[in-house]
Amino acid sequence: MSKTGKLPRYVLLLAVPLLASCSRPVADDSRSIVVWEQEDAQVAPYIDSVFEAFRKLPGNGDVQITRTHYQTEDLRQQFQAASLAGVQPDLLLGPSDTAGLYAVSGFIMPLDGIFDFSKFNDPVVEAITLDGHKWGVPVSNGNHLMMFYNKRFVKAAPKTTDELFSFCANDAKRYKLDRCIAFDMGEPFWLMPWLGAFGGWPMDGKKPTLDTQAMRDTVNFYLDLKYEKKFVPMECDYNCMDSLFKENKAAFIINGDWAISGYQKQLGKDFGLCVIPKLSATGRYPSPMVSGKYFMVSSGVSPKKLELLKSLLEFYTSRENQVKQYQTLTRLPALKAAGSAKEITSDEVSRISLEQILKGRPMPMATEMRAVWDSARNYMGLATTKKMDVDTAVRKMQENTSKKIEEMNR
Numbered sequence: 321m322s323k324t325g326k327l328p329r330y331v332l333l334l335a336v337p338l339l340a341s342c343s344r345p346v347a348d349d350s351r352s353i354v355v356w357e358q359e360d361a362q363v364a365p366y367i368d369s370v371f372e373a374f375r376k377l378p379g380n381g382d383v384q385i386t387r388t389h390y391q392t393e394d395l396r397q398q399f400q401a402a403s404l405a406g407v408q409p410d411l412l413l414g415p416s417d418t419a420g421l422y423a424v425s426g427f428i429m430p431l432d433g434i435f436d437f438s439k440f441n442d443p444v445v446e447a448i449t450l451d452g453h454k455w456g457v458p459v460s461n462g463n464h465l466m467m468f469y470n471k472r473f474v475k476a477a478p479k480t481t482d483e484l485f486s487f488c489a490n491d492a493k494r495y496k497l498d499r500c501i502a503f504d505m506g507e508p509f510w511l512m513p514w515l516g517a518f519g520g521w522p523m524d525g526k527k528p529t530l531d532t533q534a535m536r537d538t539v540n541f542y543l544d545l546k547y548e549k550k551f552v553p554m555e556c557d558y559n560c561m562d563s564l565f566k567e568n569k570a571a572f573i574i575n576g577d578w579a580i581s582g583y584q585k586q587l588g589k590d591f592g593l594c595v596i597p598k599l600s601a602t603g604r605y606p607s608p609m610v611s612g613k614y615f616m617v618s619s620g621v622s623p624k625k626l627e628l629l630k631s632l633l634e635f636y637t638s639r640e641n642q643v644k645q646y647q648t649l650t651r652l653p654a655l656k657a658a659g660s661a662k663e664i665t666s667d668e669v670s671r672i673s674l675e676q677i678l679k680g681r682p683m684p685m686a687t688e689m690r691a692v693w694d695s696a697r698n699y700m701g702l703a704t705t706k707k708m709d710v711d712t713a714v715r716k717m718q719e720n721t722s723k724k725i726e727e728m729n730r
Contacts, residue, residue, distance in 0.1 A: 456614030458654030477594035502561035503574035508696035516607030531718035610680035691724035
């Protein structure tokens with residue numbers, strides 16, 4: 321967003337080819353709700369079940385709810401384009417990391433005074449707060465990375481990376497696994513826990529902090545895992561790592577809490593989970609980014625439509641539905657009252673997931689994080705494929721991020 325209140329020219333150009341796919345009718349039907357989301361396929365039935373239950377409430381029989389799914393980056397681009405064209409959805413369901421961009425662009429509305437945020441856990445509210453305003457209604461608490469393992473191969477969860485690597489160097493070969501640990505080494509979201517374990521973090525307020533010894537140590541750690549120890553796949557994206565674990569070709573995987581229910585169904589009694597082991601080299605635990613999932617409200621909705629949306633979101637985040645969400649998706653509730661439910665407190669999965677959350681750090685909502693993600697993805701990729709030396713890659717990562725932030729603020 322520029323200082324004049326206008327979007328950068330590159331964003332406007334990006335929007336042009338995307339508008340053809342925006343199918344929102346121009347007319348404002350106050351009893352029709354359009355929702356866009358980027359959830360995994362296994363989550364869609366749960367979302368639809370809550371929407372259908374809302375429609376069955378007295379007086380809601382005429383409410384129509386249309387849900388459309390997008391991939392993560394597609395959702396961001398489509399929502400920007402649709403908002404510029406005035407054909408945006410009413411609600412957006414997703415994590416907090418893009419909410420900052422939507423907020424400063426005027427695409428979503430602040431929700432202070434509309435919802436009672438004191439009902440939700442403080443950290444999950446903090447992750448959706450920017451410039452003193454709250455920009456989304458929390459649906460779940462977490463959206464964090466943790467470690468899962470296959471009990472067919474692993475008898476006890478490793479407490480440290482020394483224990484983890486000892487298994488990888490010895491037992492993984494005995495079981496003839498393709499690789500010991502699977503995770504997405506091309507996405508910086510998976511890099512951040514290890515960066516924290518080396519004593520770094522990508523942002524200090526709104527300033528990028530990438531050209532640091534901690535970042536160099538983290539990228540070198542990746543190179544060691546990949547080329548020297550050969551504990552991780554050489555080239556492996558999200559779908560690849562997911563398949564390796566589900567097909568019993570990797571003993572461990574680092575993935576998000578969103579994947580728990582799917583792995584439980586796939587592995588059954590062989591499913592295990594734990595916090596990401598303490599980094600033996602530093603004595604620090606990896607610190608995954610923590611936020612949650614949120615419903616964001618488009619700034620263009622009418623007051624009458626807003627009342628209906630408020631009713632839907634209060635129903636969606638009720639204690640009953642928050643408990644049901646945990647039972648169905650194994651996602652920790654954002655609502656304080658639901659966190660004390662016996663269905664949640666008595667479950668080992670929730671205990672370990674919460675333990676991992678407490679070792680994490682809130683995901684920065686600042687719009688500058690978009691520049692961090694883009695630059696980090698590019699230069700860590702060059703470094704981990706040995707197309708650029710680590711020192712140069714880290715320096716350019718910082719320089720490119722600073723340049724992108726300057727362009728964003730023009």
